[in-house]
Amino acid sequence: MSREDVSAPVWGEPLLHPVCLFSMAVWWFNDHVGKVYAPSALTGKVSDVACLVVFPLWAWCLLDGLASSSFPRKYRANHALRERCLYVVTAAIALWFALINVSEVVGAIHRDLWTSVYGVMHFRLWQIGGYWNPVAHHTVDAGDLWTLPAALLGVWVGRAWLMAGSNRQ
Amino acid sequence: MTRLRDHTGSRRWGAALAAIFCGYLTLATSEIPMDPCFEEQSTALQSLTHEAESETTWWRLTAVTPTPVLRWHVQVSPALSITYVAPDGVDVPAFAEPSPAGLDTEASATVGFDSATVDTAAPPASATSDHVLIGVGSFTLVCGGHPSLCDDVKFSVHGQVAEEFTLSAFAVRRGCAPEGELMDLRLEPTQP
Numbered sequence: 636m637s638r639e640d641v642s643a644p645v646w647g648e649p650l651l652h653p654v655c656l657f658s659m660a661v662w663w664f665n666d667h668v669g670k671v672y673a674p675s676a677l678t679g680k681v682s683d684v685a686c687l688v689v690f691p692l693w694a695w696c697l698l699d700g701l702a703s704s705s706f707p708r709k710y711r712a713n714h715a716l717r718e719r720c721l722y723v724v725t726a727a728i729a730l731w732f733a734l735i736n737v738s739e740v741v742g743a744i745h746r747d748l749w750t751s752v753y754g755v756m757h758f759r760l761w762q763i764g765g766y767w768n769p770v771a772h773h774t775v776d777a778g779d780l781w782t783l784p785a786a787l788l789g790v791w792v793g794r795a796w797l798m799a800g801s802n803r804q
Numbered sequence: 805m806t807r808l809r810d811h812t813g814s815r816r817w818g819a820a821l822a823a824i825f826c827g828y829l830t831l832a833t834s835e836i837p838m839d840p841c842f843e844e845q846s847t848a849l850q851s852l853t854h855e856a857e858s859e860t861t862w863w864r865l866t867a868v869t870p871t872p873v874l875r876w877h878v879q880v881s882p883a884l885s886i887t888y889v890a891p892d893g894v895d896v897p898a899f900a901e902p903s904p905a906g907l908d909t910e911a912s913a914t915v916g917f918d919s920a921t922v923d924t925a926a927p928p929a930s931a932t933s934d935h936v937l938i939g940v941g942s943f944t945l946v947c948g949g950h951p952s953l954c955d956d957v958k959f960s961v962h963g964q965v966a967e968e969f970t971l972s973a974f975a976v977r978r979g980c981a982p983e984g985e986l987m988d989l990r991l992e993p994t995q996p
Contacts, residue, residue: 645812645815645816645819646816646819646820646823647819647820647822647823648815648819650819650822650823650826651815651818651819651822655822655826656822659825659826659829662829663825663829666829686829686830689826689829690826693823693826693827693830696823697823752831756831
């Protein structure tokens with residue numbers, strides 16, 4: 636007896652798209668290997684590209700999943716709304732990225748926010764006997780604005796997933 | 805065409821792992837150079853002897869270094885009273901535990917996530933306000949989540965007029981430096 640495909644939509648599934656997986660791999664490699672052993676202008680930009688592809692999508696997946704669980708009828712079934720949410724989240728993150736790279740003030744705020752986050756993580760790790768003390772660095776660099784179009788890839792992946800999900804139903 | 809297998813379970817695991825990895829990347833690596841070299845290097849500042857012309861003298865510690873300073877250790881001999889002043893807007897804990905012998909790891913210090921912790925030698929320090937701590941003899945400034953606090957350290961030493969004392973300090977910084985690269989420490993008199 637054959638079974639029909641009953642695969643249900645899965646939280647975070649867009650992150651399994653090859654574009655996202657490749658971006659994550661590049662991101663990790665660039666930060667752990669490229670920037671350390673062969674720093675250059677390229678390594679300074681590659682991580683930004685990868686981040687802009689993956690991070691807005693990740694943030695949207697989180698919000699989308701929470702909203703879908705909380706409001707299954709109003710939100711989950713409304714693909715137009717979910718798509719708009721994807722655009723808004725991506726635009727907000729892209730805007731923040733642009734601001735931190737053109738404004739010293741916003742860049743400093745960004746750095747302080749991460750410093751606080753890392754401070755908490757460092758403290759908590761220390762409490763359980765671990766040690767990790769990353770240092771928040773951020774350089775305001777208007778040249779990073781050239782990487783902004785990478786965010787469109789994440790939007791493309793998200794939209795494709797939404798459309799595939801609606802086709803399944 | 806129907807599929808014979810439901811992949812929802814494995815997709816869930818995959819998506820969860822991908823999400824966790826993405827979160828890790830965001831927190832751990834974005835704009836953060838993961839320095840593979842966690843060794844810390846210290847440079848001793850030359851001791852100086854100062855004949856105080858007033859009861860309170862103010863001092864400023866800075867370091868020119870390509871990697872952030874993680875902590876400073878300052879010692880005054882004889883053990884005079886020291887007042888550490890945190891930068892405006894930064895609170896330090898209202899207490900400080902006695903500093904252990906020598907500089908130890910972060911595990912021996914209390915690290916606040918949004919403030920610097922100042923450990924002073926016995927007796928324990930007291931707080932006169934949110935961002936001023938008074939102790940005796942020596943202090944260790946562990947900057948924890950705020951490495952920028954170690955960029956510019958201000959403190960005062962209280963003693964008798966014309967009393968001689970010796971100040972010494974050394975800094976611990978992050979990461980490996982290229983061979984031959986030195987860290988330039990400066991200890992200068994300053995104003996309140």
